[in-house]
Amino acid sequence: MDNSKMQTFHADEVIMREGVTYHEMYKILSGSVAVFMRYGEKDEHLLGIYSKSKCFGEIHVLSFQPSIYTVVAYDEVLVMRITKDTLEEFIRNNPRNAIDIMQNMMHTYTLMQKNIGLLLDDIYEKQDVNKKRTEELKKKIMQYSISGLNILG
DSSP: OGGEEEEEHHHHHHHHOOOOOOOOOEEEESSEEEEETTHHHHHHHHOOOOEETOOOOOHHHHHOOSSSSEESSSSSSEEEEEEHHHHHHHHHHHHHHHHHHHHHHHHHHHHHHHHHHEEEEEEEEGGGGGGGHHHHHHHHHHHHHHOOOOOOO
């Protein structure tokens, strides 16, 4: 392993920030990270804790979109940095990495779908007066989130 690809982050250090565009992903070699939506805000939401062998940021390398979450070192964490240019080699060296990346993406997608559903249910309950418009909005958001799966094509 090339040491230039290794990075250490200390507890509470932000590794990726929601809304910022990154051109890399990471694989955790030791330690743990916490993954949040709306980190540091009143409505902060913990999506999960990832530890050794898990990847994060794969959506950035594949879609060039801004981060959909913030990743914070939970404790001291050693990660391998993978860029678009090194992704193919990363997968070739250990094909299991491709499966891990796909599983992480589906996990993130599933969490996002659940959160969207809860948010839309909350909106729907609070806006009885405008139910038809809320239903239309819900359908549009669900279509958008499903079409977002096609990031590779």
